[in-house]
Amino acid sequence: MTETLPVQEAPKRGVPLWAQIVVWTGLVVLLAVVALGLRRAQQGTVQPGEVIPDFSLTLFDGYEFEGKEKVNFSELRGKVVVINFWASWCKPCEQEAADLEAAWRYYQPTGEVVFIGIDYVDTEPEARGYLTKFDITYPNGPDLATRISQFFRIKGVPETYFIDRNGVLQYIQVGPFSNETQIRQQVDKLLNQ
Amino acid sequence: MKRLTFLFFFVLVLALAVGMPASAQSPNPTPSDDEVNAIARDMYCPVCENTPLDVCPTQACIQWRELIRLKLSEGWTEAQIKQYFVDQYGARVLSAPPAQGFSVLIYIVPPIVLALGVFIVLRAFRSMHKPLESSARETPPATTPDNDYLRRVEEELQKRD
Numbered sequence: 001m002t003e004t005l006p007v008q009e010a011p012k013r014g015v016p017l018w019a020q021i022v023v024w025t026g027l028v029v030l031l032a033v034v035a036l037g038l039r040r041a042q043q044g045t046v047q048p049g050e051v052i053p054d055f056s057l058t059l060f061d062g063y064e065f066e067g068k069e070k071v072n073f074s075e076l077r078g079k080v081v082v083i084n085f086w087a088s089w090c091k092p093c094e095q096e097a098a099d100l101e102a103a104w105r106y107y108q109p110t111g112e113v114v115f116i117g118i119d120y121v122d123t124e125p126e127a128r129g130y131l132t133k134f135d136i137t138y139p140n141g142p143d144l145a146t147r148i149s150q151f152f153r154i155k156g157v158p159e160t161y162f163i164d165r166n167g168v169l170q171y172i173q174v175g176p177f178s179n180e181t182q183i184r185q186q187v188d189k190l191l192n193q
Numbered sequence: 194m195k196r197l198t199f200l201f202f203f204v205l206v207l208a209l210a211v212g213m214p215a216s217a218q219s220p221n222p223t224p225s226d227d228e229v230n231a232i233a234r235d236m237y238c239p240v241c242e243n244t245p246l247d248v249c250p251t252q253a254c255i256q257w258r259e260l261i262r263l264k265l266s267e268g269w270t271e272a273q274i275k276q277y278f279v280d281q282y283g284a285r286v287l288s289a290p291p292a293q294g295f296s297v298l299i300y301i302v303p304p305i306v307l308a309l310g311v312f313i314v315l316r317a318f319r320s321m322h323k324p325l326e327s328s329a330r331e332t333p334p335a336t337t338p339d340n341d342y343l344r345r346v347e348e349e350l351q352k353r354d
Contacts, residue, residue, distance in 0.1 A: 015313055019309070019313060019316075022309065089251070089255075089256055121238065121239050121240055123257060123259070144281060145282065145284075146239060146283045146285075147283070
């Protein structure tokens with residue numbers, strides 16, 4: 001004689017479905033953010049061949065470009081642009097300061113080349129002292145809120161970017177130039193393109 | 194009376210003469226290192242990441258501290274100085290980013306994640322305890338089929354005796 005017992009279904013317990021979805025979605029988003037951050041950190045500076053989008057630089061008092069206190073990169077199309085990131089606390093920057101100024105004075109009369117100095121994470125009194133010390137005359141301004149350096153993803157100073165007439169980055173010099181000829185070689189290449 | 198008036202003015206002039214050098218001094222004497230570091234410890238220089246400004250030995254950070262000293266001597270408040278640095282170098286100079294824009298997430302997400310985690314753990318604990326409690330409460334009825342069978346067997350045995 002066998003009697004079968006009625007089987008009672010145990011009520012389902014555990015983490016509800018909505019909570020699981022929220023947790024997994026959160027985890028995926030977190031991992032995506034971390035992955036993007038790591039990718040960006042490993043990217044290095046902008047690479048040659050990339051088109052440099054527009055940015056504007058407010059110049060230090062006493063500096064101007066074509067009568068304006070602000071330089072808009074988009075207005076420089078048709079000219080070779082040399083962008084130099086520097087800081088007054090940067091000793092290697094001092095090595096190349098005079099060479100950059102000499103190169104600028106060489107090309108300035110042609111009107112085909114523009115040099116721009118971007119002062120990175122600096123204090124204004126010391127930056128002004130640096131500009132006076134090396135008698136730098138090409139347009140210079142502070143990188144307010146480090147927006148421009150973040151776009152270029154600079155790894156330090158000095159770094160110099162050579163951009164052709166079409167706004168395309170062609171060459172990056174990481175570290176100081178050893179002489180003026182080195183600078184002029186890069187500019188001449190772009191002028192002859 | 195004249196003497197009294199003269200004495201009064203003499204004392205007044207003397208008091209002013211004594212008081213003048215003190216008031217002629219700068220209203221904000223050179224701020225001390227402690228005053229500068231009280232602000233600098235909440236800030237980070239982008240050049241030397243992960244090193245608070247008050248202890249960072251690089252030239253850039255020394256210049257930043259001197260700038261804080263200069264601003265303090267000019268009568269700027271801590272909030273004004275921090276805002277100046279944010280305007281110049283970006284919000285990343287602050288150890289605690291302002292609750293604006295994307296940075297708001299820093300203040301919202303962790304508490305939500307923590308609350309969610311506590312909720313899930315509590316729920317998991319509750320579900321682990323329930324079966325024990327329910328089994329303790331649900332005592333088997335006196336007459337289950339097995340018991341009934343045993344009772345009948347015992348009755349049969351007694352009859353045989």
